[in-house]
Amino acid sequence: xxxxxxxxxxxxxxxxxxxxxxxxxxxxxxxxxxxxxxxxxxxxxxxxxxxxxxxxxxxxxxxxxxxxxxxxxxxxxxxxxxxxxxxxxxxxxxxxxxxxxxxxxxxxxxxxxxxxxxxxxxxxxxxxxxxxxxxxxxxxxxxxxxxxxxxxxxxxxxxxxxxxxxxxxxxxxxxxxxxxxxxxxxxxxxxxxxxx
Numbered sequence: 266x267x268x269x270x271x272x273x274x275x276x277x278x279x280x281x282x283x284x285x286x287x288x289x290x291x292x293x294x295x296x297x298x299x300x301x302x303x304x305x306x307x308x309x310x311x312x313x314x315x316x317x318x319x320x321x322x323x324x325x326x327x328x329x330x331x332x333x334x335x336x337x338x339x340x341x342x343x344x345x346x347x348x349x350x351x352x353x354x355x356x357x358x359x360x361x362x363x364x365x366x367x368x369x370x371x372x373x374x375x376x377x378x379x380x381x382x383x384x385x386x387x388x389x390x391x392x393x394x395x396x397x398x399x400x401x402x403x404x405x406x407x408x409x410x411x412x413x414x415x416x417x418x419x420x421x422x423x424x425x426x427x428x429x430x431x432x433x434x435x436x437x438x439x440x441x442x443x444x445x446x447x448x449x450x451x452x453x454x455x456x457x458x459x460x461x
Contacts, residue, residue: 267372268306269294271410277310277375278414280329286322287315289403290374293427298407298416300445305437307364309374313398313417314337316343316381316391319361330369331404337364339393343379359435363391379407396425427453 274294281288292311297303314322327350345361348354349385352362363379380388380398388398402421406413417425419442426435431454442448447454 275410275412286318289313295416301408311376331367334368335366340364
């Protein structure tokens, strides 16, 4: 299995940030960033990205050899004035994907979910989801490979690990969040996590 290294994360995050792309590291790397150390191997880099930055994101990653691997089932095609390369389509209208995976020739995978921000700073998912990210969900900084990165808050990471069957890596991550930050497990998975 190809792994996404800390060096990969820093390189891609820094490159996107330099092009004005607003993104927050999520998932396994997001949790490790909050902990300030890598606790396990990662098969991909998960991130939340602002809708308006999709064209810049697609141009940069397309130039780095990334291609579309998968459109998630929760994806909603959303009207976009400039359909981004890799993740856009022009029929039936100019639209962009909002939940997708990109990969490069080496097997590096990037898993993106797209949000729009309302007038109160809340992140409204552009994909099919009822979850609304409160402004504080985007306020945390973590460390990956000695570099500060924006990441979703520990509370948000805990809350978004629901609605699906947890893998061993998810259980590992949630236990670390609970132990380090004292965050309660979501009711849906509390029995599973406390029983182990």
